[in-house]
Amino acid sequence: EAGVVQSPRYKIIEKKQPVAFWCNPISGHNTLYWYLQNLGQGPELLIRYENEEAVDDSQLPKDRFSAERLKGVDSTLKIQPAELGDSAVYLCASSLGGGRSGANVLTFGAGSRLTVL
Amino acid sequence: RKEVEQDPGPFNVPEGATVAFNCTYSNSASQSFFWYRQDCRKEPKLLMSVYSSGNEDGRFTAQLNRASQYISLLIRDSKLSDSATYLCVVNGSSASKIIFGSGTRLSIRP
Numbered sequence: 001e002a003g004v005v006q007s008p009r010y011k012i013i014e015k016k017q018p019v020a021f022w023c024n025p026i027s028g029h030n031t032l033y034w035y036l037q038n039l040g041q042g043p044e045l046l047i048r049y050e051n052e053e054a055v056d057d058s059q060l061p062k063d064r065f066s067a068e069r070l071k072g073v074d075s076t077l078k079i080q081p082a083e084l085g086d087s088a089v090y091l092c093a094s095s096l097g098g099g100r101s102g103a104n105v106l107t108f109g110a111g112s113r114l115t116v117l
Numbered sequence: 118r119k120e121v122e123q124d125p126g127p128f129n130v131p132e133g134a135t136v137a138f139n140c141t142y143s144n145s146a147s148q149s150f151f152w153y154r155q156d157c158r159k160e161p162k163l164l165m166s167v168y169s170s171g172n173e174d175g176r177f178t179a180q181l182n183r184a185s186q187y188i189s190l191l192i193r194d195s196k197l198s199d200s201a202t203y204l205c206v207v208n209g210s211s212a213s214k215i216i217f218g219s220g221t222r223l224s225i226r227p
Contacts, residue, residue, distance in 0.1 A: 033215070035217075040125075042121075042123075042218050042219045043161065045214070048214065055206075071157050105163055106153075107163075108160035108162070110159075110160055
């Protein structure tokens with residue numbers, strides 16, 4: 001079974017440019033997460049989806065960040081315009097969700113490393 | 118106060134040693150607790166879930182103390198391959214809100 005797939009793995013852009021990251025979760029996983037991770041820090045939640053509904057986007061900087069999960073499967077995270085401080089690794093994760101056993105066990109993708117120059 | 122706090126380390130211990138990490142959490146209603154392992158420039162991966170009664174997986178033992186709101190991870194007979202960052206993970210105000218600590222760096226020396 002394929003794991004969580006993210007692309008691109010690496011992206012280098014100049015500040016003020018737009019960038020988009022894509023994530024395909026594990027088949028059957030209803031909950032999808034986007035995390036941001038800076039060097040030496042733990043992942044910080046940006047947004048969480050239950051199926052196609054964004055149920056927690058309180059930490060998403062909405063002036064420049066947007067996300068969508070239109071059909072409740074894959075998801076896109078966009079930054080426009082990017083700033084120097086956005087350089088980080090953007091991690092996508094998925095979990096079964098619901099009340100099932102192991103519902104909150106997250107499986108991560110390999111991440112998208114963004115460098116803003 | 119952060120919702121999940123860990124000692125960042127680094128812990129530098131010799132091979133074969135026993136090492137323990139603690140992690141405190143602020144939400145007394147939390148129900149799900151995990152330890153994840155993250156290797157350098159890799160994604161976090163589940164090491165083990167933490168159950169109320171405590172649980173063991175080989176050389177790894179996890180404990181939960183609800184009264185004091187902390188979880189612990191004990192690694193016995195440490196191996197060079199145990200060198201990594203260990204992330205404490207707790208669910209937050211809702212069951213599906215998963216919060217990570219900043220991680221504890223462990224380095225095992227020969």
